[in-house]
Amino acid sequence: MPYQTNLTSTVLFLVIFILAFFPGAFVTIFRLPLRLLDPTTSSSNRAISQPAHSSCCCTHAPPAPAVQSPQMSWFQKTFSLPSKSRGSYLITDHVTSSLPEIKNYKVGIVHLFVQHTSCALSMNENWDEEVREDMTDALERVVPYDDKGNMYRHSAEGRDDMPVSAQNAP
Template structure:
């Protein structure tokens, strides 16, 4: 059993849900060295999230952004607003979606379903650089 770990950053983005599967594969080239395994992606932030969802129709990402804004609206009055009115809603949305996603690796590739992709969900209005720790455990090619 082998392990690999690295940290990378996504390009800064404004609020929204973004398909980042290709970026992950580019920034975690170690994936191709594993015959079988798991890659865990952990975002080191409390106002963004990672998830696995639709990879084809961008309307799904737009609808998800809209739905999360309704679940935790910026218009509410929150006690925590240290970094602005979008701060606490971003924390709520991040907790709902989650800080990590784990994807199987098969023959040096992510073993996602046909319509699945990795999403970065950014919940802050202004651009932020987001760091991710990628940890792989598995069997390397011999």
């Protein structure tokens, strides 16, 4: 027997659908009756200007300044990290010294793009120095050094582009 829907379940589904995928439309529809009932927000009252008085004993406050939204800005900069042998290194100080403009931002996103195939970035806590050593050990287990040259297909750029051990680093 096919499932039969009734009007209540259909309306409930539509309300949930609108709420989930179009929250702005739901709020607009919800506030519409309130706008119609409130005379201070109706379009006819907004167009009426205040009558001019020839003599007035009251003072008028100047209009409130418009609230300005914060300016969005971005910048792009290229910098180089010093060459290091295989391992995990803390680069925070180098990045912040290379990007002094970062101090002008309270909120934002930093995109770091490394243009080398055998380098990667990871974000870790830095309370304990052994975290970097643990990361280096874990990466050594995942991508071990290949002394004999038969573990990896990619070798077009030579040994400096392959997983390198500290003793073989340039």
